[in-house]
Amino acid sequence: MTAGPGRAAGLRVQGLRKSFGDTVVLDGVDLDVPDGITAVLGASGCGKTTLLRLVAGFLEPDGGTITIGDRMVAGGGRPVPARRRRVGYVPQEGALFPHLDVSANVAFGLARGERRSARVREVLDLVELPSSVAHRQPHELSGGQQQRVALARALAPQPGLVLLDEPFSSLDAGLREDTGRAVARALRASGSTAVLVTHDQGEALSLADQVAVMAAGRFLQISPPGEIYLRPASPEVAAFVGHATQLRGTAGGRTARCDLGELGLLADASGPVLIVVRPEQVNVIPDRSSGAGGADGADGVRAEVLDVSYFGHDATLRARIHDRDTVVISRVPAGGVPAPGTSVCLRVSGEVLAFPLEGPR
Amino acid sequence: MVLAVLGLVVAATCLLPLGYVVVSSAQLGAGEAVDFLVRPRVGQLLWNTTRLLVAGVGLSVVIGVGCAWLVVRTNLRAGHLWHGVLAAPLAVPAFVNGYGWVSTTHAVQSYGGAVLVVSLSYYPLVYLPTVAALRRLDPGLEEVAAALGHGPVASFARVVLPAISPAVLGGALLVGLHLLGEYGALQILNYPTLTTGILDQYRTSFNGPAATLLALVLVAFCLLLLGVELLARGRRRHSRVGSGVSRTATRVRLGAWSPVVLTGVGGLVVLALGVPLASLGRWLVRGASTEFPLGDLVAATGTTVGLALAGGVVATIAALPVAWLAVRHRGLFATTLERSVYPANALPGIVVALALVTVSIRSVPALYQTVPLLVLGYVILFLPRAVVSVRGTLELAPPVLEDVARSLGCSDAAAARRVTLPLVLPGLGASLALVSLAVSTELTATLLLSPIGTSTLATEFWQKAYSVEYGAAAPYAALLILLSIPATWLLSRAANSSGLRSALRPLGAVS
Numbered sequence: 044m045t046a047g048p049g050r051a052a053g054l055r056v057q058g059l060r061k062s063f064g065d066t067v068v069l070d071g072v073d074l075d076v077p078d079g080i081t082a083v084l085g086a087s088g089c090g091k092t093t094l095l096r097l098v099a100g101f102l103e104p105d106g107g108t109i110t111i112g113d114r115m116v117a118g119g120g121r122p123v124p125a126r127r128r129r130v131g132y133v134p135q136e137g138a139l140f141p142h143l144d145v146s147a148n149v150a151f152g153l154a155r156g157e158r159r160s161a162r163v164r165e166v167l168d169l170v171e172l173p174s175s176v177a178h179r180q181p182h183e184l185s186g187g188q189q190q191r192v193a194l195a196r197a198l199a200p201q202p203g204l205v206l207l208d209e210p211f212s213s214l215d216a217g218l219r220e221d222t223g224r225a226v227a228r229a230l231r232a233s234g235s236t237a238v239l240v241t242h243d244q245g246e247a248l249s250l251a252d253q254v255a256v257m258a259a260g261r262f263l264q265i266s267p268p269g270e271i272y273l274r275p276a277s278p279e280v281a282a283f284v285g286h287a288t289q290l291r292g293t294a295g296g297r298t299a300r301c302d303l304g305e306l307g308l309l310a311d312a313s314g315p316v317l318i319v320v321r322p323e324q325v326n327v328i329p330d331r332s333s334g335a336g337g338a339d340g341a342d343g344v345r346a347e348v349l350d351v352s353y354f355g356h357d358a359t360l361r362a363r364i365h366d367r368d369t370v371v372i373s374r375v376p377a378g379g380v381p382a383p384g385t386s387v388c389l390r391v392s393g394e395v396l397a398f399p400l401e402g403p404r
Numbered sequence: 405m406v407l408a409v410l411g412l413v414v415a416a417t418c419l420l421p422l423g424y425v426v427v428s429s430a431q432l433g434a435g436e437a438v439d440f441l442v443r444p445r446v447g448q449l450l451w452n453t454t455r456l457l458v459a460g461v462g463l464s465v466v467i468g469v470g471c472a473w474l475v476v477r478t479n480l481r482a483g484h485l486w487h488g489v490l491a492a493p494l495a496v497p498a499f500v501n502g503y504g505w506v507s508t509t510h511a512v513q514s515y516g517g518a519v520l521v522v523s524l525s526y527y528p529l530v531y532l533p534t535v536a537a538l539r540r541l542d543p544g545l546e547e548v549a550a551a552l553g554h555g556p557v558a559s560f561a562r563v564v565l566p567a568i569s570p571a572v573l574g575g576a577l578l579v580g581l582h583l584l585g586e587y588g589a590l591q592i593l594n595y596p597t598l599t600t601g602i603l604d605q606y607r608t609s610f611n612g613p614a615a616t617l618l619a620l621v622l623v624a625f626c627l628l629l630l631g632v633e634l635l636a637r638g639r640r641r642h643s644r645v646g647s648g649v650s651r652t653a654t655r656v657r658l659g660a661w662s663p664v665v666l667t668g669v670g671g672l673v674v675l676a677l678g679v680p681l682a683s684l685g686r687w688l689v690r691g692a693s694t695e696f697p698l699g700d701l702v703a704a705t706g707t708t709v710g711l712a713l714a715g716g717v718v719a720t721i722a723a724l725p726v727a728w729l730a731v732r733h734r735g736l737f738a739t740t741l742e743r744s745v746y747p748a749n750a751l752p753g754i755v756v757a758l759a760l761v762t763v764s765i766r767s768v769p770a771l772y773q774t775v776p777l778l779v780l781g782y783v784i785l786f787l788p789r790a791v792v793s794v795r796g797t798l799e800l801a802p803p804v805l806e807d808v809a810r811s812l813g814c815s816d817a818a819a820a821r822r823v824t825l826p827l828v829l830p831g832l833g834a835s836l837a838l839v840s841l842a843v844s845t846e847l848t849a850t851l852l853l854s855p856i857g858t859s860t861l862a863t864e865f866w867q868k869a870y871s872v873e874y875g876a877a878a879p880y881a882a883l884l885i886l887l888s889i890p891a892t893w894l895l896s897r898a899a900n901s902s903g904l905r906s907a908l909r910p911l912g913a914v915s
Contacts (some may be wrong), residue, residue: 134808197812200812
């Protein structure tokens with residue numbers, strides 16, 4: 044009833060190139076966004092905002108095509124101007140029109156006759172804002188409310204595609220999570236296709252149906268969140284999404300030897316490999332053997348705790364493997380966190396990822 | 405592209421007076437110039453100007469900084485009331501103040517009198533920026549100084565004074581530039597300086613090389629002042645480090661000094677406001693009993709308001725391309741354009757007027773002594789105020805708002821109409837008001853440029869006051885003060901509130 048008629052339009056970007064002067068920002072980018080929410084995840088300066096501005100029509104590409112729904116909006120003859128693309132745009136910090144109240148902001152994109160209709164109330168409902176805010180001025184709203192109004196304003200004309208540019212980066216941590224969830228609910232309820240640009244991996248993994256990891260003007264991997272985390276396509280993706288310890292080792296079939304001992308692999312490999320171990324895969328066990336220098340026992344590899352970051356629900360510790368320079372990151376439950384300086388045993392549970400190392404070094 | 409061309413035209417127009425002085429001085433033979441400049445009369449003018457500058461700026465700084473400190477940092481009773489009263493002399497044009505004093509006692513027609521009167525007129529230019537700087541000052545600085553063993557005097561000298569020095573220097577520079585350009589007050593006080601000398605020369609020889617040479621010397625003085633201020637300011641930057649809510653500082657208790665301070669500040673207000681206003685009131689009553697030319701007053705007011713609005717509108721429109729380029733197309737070109745607008749702010753009205761007279765006679769004689777030329781003079785003189793206001797307001801309308809509007813289906817024109825224009829309109833209004841108010845009390849350029857038979861409040865007042873018809877001049881003086889009150893009120897509020905502070909920037913726009 045509140046949702047739009049679901050005129051969701053997919054987005055397809057092919058071979059998109061854009062340079063500013065001598066700086067290549069996008070270097071032949073392909074992206075397929077079927078429906079649902081796709082997060083474009085990357086460090087600042089990787090080109091993700093430029094991609095968004097190209098799709099919105101604020102910039103013109105140097106090459107490649109952009110197709111929204113079944114309409115090619117750039118790359119085939121004259122580019123379609125931003126105002127005719129039916130794309131909702133939610134910029135950083137909302138950018139509400141400061142001279143208009145909430146309902147006038149939301150009604151901005153509606154045709155003159157629709158501005159007084161029930162549509163404004165409808166989209167405010169959709170973003171879970173009470174109708175009492177309708178006549179407030181933007182500066183009277185909290186940051187999270189401003190973002191919700193900005194989304195309502197983008198959704199009001201029932202766009203096929205909604206673009207969100209770091210929409211939560213200006214909010215503080217608690218608010219960010221709540222607002223993010225509310226925005227994702229509203230997007231799903233309205234049946235819109237959405238592209239969310241962010242540098243926050245937690246945001247990308249928790250809100251999106253598909254995550255596209257971007258670095259230096261290219262996509263490294265485009266997959267569902269679970270796959271991005273558990274099956275990263277490259278060591279770069281593994282390092283960028285979530286903490287990870289990377290160790291060199293030698294693989295032979297389904298196992299590999301490294302400083303953490305003999306580990307099971309997720310896929311067959313052979314020869315020199317780079318092994319990626321997630322912190323939650325590393326179990327920390329009190330060192331029961333007395334005396335130093337003993338061989339690694341059945342409990343795992345002996346290591347010395349360097350430092351501990353305590354978060355309340357759990358803790359992250361860094362430990363150096365005895366007689367090696369290798370430092371391993373481990374996540375341990377809140378109870379029984381070892382003190383820095385103590386000796387512990389590390390044991391890896393489950394299978395780990397291994398990437399073949401190209402060429403001997 | 406169109407914008408860039410418009411911006412270039414505006415910037416070139418603003419540099420016209422400076423170019424005129426340089427070019428026409430270069431055309432004179434060096435021997436001729438030296439012969440003229442070594443005359444004893446010129447030496448007298450130089451000496452008079454220099455000693456007025458030194459003493460006037462010095463006294464203004466002492467009064468301005470002292471009062472600012474008393475109002476902001478001590479428990480002076482009714483501080484807010486004092487703040488308004490101390491800023492108020494800005495609403496009395498200096499030539500009206502001079503008239504008030506001269507028509508009370510002829511003792512002020514001396515060096516000491518001139519220093520006193522101009523300082524009383526212009527000290528608010530130091531006072532207001534200093535108040536703003538003191539309010540912005542992080543009280544933590546003084547607490548740190550105290551914790552490091554400094555007493556109140558030592559911490560004022562070593563911490564507070566260096567921190568507010570840019571504001572004080574900026575204010576002192578403005579006082580200096582105003583003193584160099586002041587004509588009316590000094591003429592009525594019978595104290596000849598370079599500026600009054602230029603007008604004398606202009607009157608006797610119309611457009612001879614003498615006036616131009618004196619103008620060159622005057623411009624050299626202005627540049628010297630700018631240079632001195634730049635040197636004194638150095639490369640220091642005084643910004644608040646760190647963020648967070650700034651606390652109000654603990655105020656110094658005056659205690660037993662309270663009566664002394666109150667007497668001092670009260671005495672200052674009597675001298676700066678009381679004397680001219682009382683004198684004005686007296687002449688108003690006395691003049692009204694003999695004649696009250698209502699028709700002339702209404703006509704002069706009409707002309708003044710018309711010219712003021714014309715100047716305000718044209719200056720605001722001229723400021724738009726410059727400010728737009730500066731905000732939306734940051735870069736070397738835009739910065740150069742914006743900067744080239746400001747030097748005219750440092751040029752005395754007399755130089756701008758002289759340049760326009762000469763250039764118009766030489767190249768477009770039809771423009772000479774017409775309203776468009778007069779308005780052009782106002783625009784060159786007051787464009788910096790307009791640029792600062794318009795620039796500030798354009799910053800309130802970031803381009804992302806237009807992006808959003810376009811994504812919601814607006815064409816460029818519709819985005820401008822529905823988003824940008826409503827946001828910048830108040831700022832354009834402020835620019836119009838600031839320039840119009842400055843125009844309405846301008847005297848020097850108006851005297852030189854206005855078409856024959858044009859009478860504004862300032863010229864009518866001047867004509868009557870100069871021919872010692874004090875009673876007849878009084879109603880015009882009263883109207884001039886009334887016209888100046890809104891801008892003064894705006895500036896005195898701006899010094900206190902952070903949101904309005906950009907309104908103070910026209911005061912410091914030259915630096």
